Amino acid sequence: MVPQKTSNPEKKNRINFSILIFFVGLLFTVTLWDAYFNGGRTFEKELASNLILAMGILFSISAGLFSWSIESRRDYLEREVEKRTHELHFKNNELESKNQEIENFIHIISHDLKAPIVSIQGFATILKEEAKQSLQPGQMEYLDRIMANVKRMNALILDLLEFSRVGRIEDEKEKVDVGGLINDLLAELRPQIEKKNIKVTISEKAPTLFGSRKRLGQVASNLISNAAKYMGAPANPEIEIGFVNEPGSALCKIFVKDNGVGIKKEFHEKIFQIFQRAPNTLKEEGTGVGLSIVKKIVELNGGKVWVESEEGKGSTFYFTWPLAS
Ligand code: ADP
Numbered sequence: 454m455v456p457q458k459t460s461n462p463e464k465k466n467r468i469n470f471s472i473l474i475f476f477v478g479l480l481f482t483v484t485l486w487d488a489y490f491n492g493g494r495t496f497e498k499e500l501a502s503n504l505i506l507a508m509g510i511l512f513s514i515s516a517g518l519f520s521w522s523i524e525s526r527r528d529y530l531e532r533e534v535e536k537r538t539h540e541l542h543f544k545n546n547e548l549e550s551k552n553q554e555i556e557n558f559i560h561i562i563s564h565d566l567k568a569p570i571v572s573i574q575g576f577a578t579i580l581k582e583e584a585k586q587s588l589q590p591g592q593m594e595y596l597d598r599i600m601a602n603v604k605r606m607n608a609l610i611l612d613l614l615e616f617s618r619v620g621r622i623e624d625e626k627e628k629v630d631v632g633g634l635i636n637d638l639l640a641e642l643r644p645q646i647e648k649k650n651i652k653v654t655i656s657e658k659a660p661t662l663f664g665s666r667k668r669l670g671q672v673a674s675n676l677i678s679n680a681a682k683y684m685g686a687p688a689n690p691e692i693e694i695g696f697v698n699e700p701g702s703a704l705c706k707i708f709v710k711d712n713g714v715g716i717k718k719e720f721h722e723k724i725f726q727i728f729q730r731a732p733n734t735l736k737e738e739g740t741g742v743g744l745s746i747v748k749k750i751v752e753l754n755g756g757k758v759w760v761e762s763e764e765g766k767g768s769t770f771y772f773t774w775p776l777a778s
Contacts, residue, residue, distance in 0.1 A: 560618075619750055651692055725758065
């Protein structure tokens with residue numbers, strides 16, 4: 454919202470304050486001048502008193518002017534701050550509406566592309582089935598490639614659609630028992646975890662958080678499945694899920710730690726941007742959208758997400774989320 458400009462009642466007080474300083478100085482000078490004459494007048498005394506009077510008046514004027522210039526400067530700076538804040542709010546609103554436009558665009562594009570992709574996928578499958586006998590091995594390979602690319606495109610569109618959905622509809626918030634939620638997620642991810650022989654540990658007692666169970670689940674699921682996906686082949690593959698409750702904080706810090714391939718430092722921030730992937734020796738497929746969805750969900754819930762990692766030494770993803778009161 455753009456702040457309303459308000460008239461400044463303090464400004465008048467400041468001018469009055471400068472005048473007050475002038476008059477106090479003047480009063481002090483006159484009192485001194487008057488006191489000096491007590492006990493008779495001589496030529497020397499009269500000269501000295503006139504000098505006091507002149508200097509006193511000069512001093513009072515300077516003090517008044519000095520105070521006035523300081524106050525004016527303060528007024529100017531306050532006006533500047535007000536102006537800049539106004540500009541900043543305007544730019545913020547502009548940025549928000551541009552972001553909204555981009556998200557609407559992504560939503561429309563991904564939504565409209567979904568139907569033709571599904572259709573291509575369907576017809577390619579039928580073609581493969583029906584022309585199986587008559588196709589040359591090379592032609593079959595082309596068809597397989599078409600199908601693999603269509604599958605990838607479909608995954609990309611579904612991810613984009615999901616990205617644009619986050620925040621579009623207000624999610625219902627509730628108290629979420631994170632222990633139960635993580636157990637459900639681990640059951641879903643069991644094939645991926647068992648295939649790589651990964652030991653999963655949950656350290657600390659899981660807290661109760663506040664938010665959408667679906668969105669919180671999406672965040673945790675993304676981080677845990679990435680930990681398994683980018684595990685590589687260490688001697689003892691391990692994923693640790695933990696919670697840190699800092700005293701006095703309304704947010705809980707949740708971490709997912711793995712001893713997988715790790716991420717080079719220069720990609721620590723980039724990987725949270727849409728379509729950004731970090732290079733590694735693995736040939737894992739992906740769209741580079743997952744972590745941008747994670748970031749969007751976490752930030753919409755007032756939290757932060759970041760990673761600590763070293764190439765070849767595993768990664769720890771952290772995010773903060775509101776605790777249930
Ligand atoms: P995707 O997995 O589809 O590529 P994400 O947005 O989930 O997309 O991840 C972005 C990139 O971050 C991945 O391509 C990978 O390079 C890196 N990354 C994410 N999680 C991990 C992890 N636990 N260990 C190593 N690299 C990771």
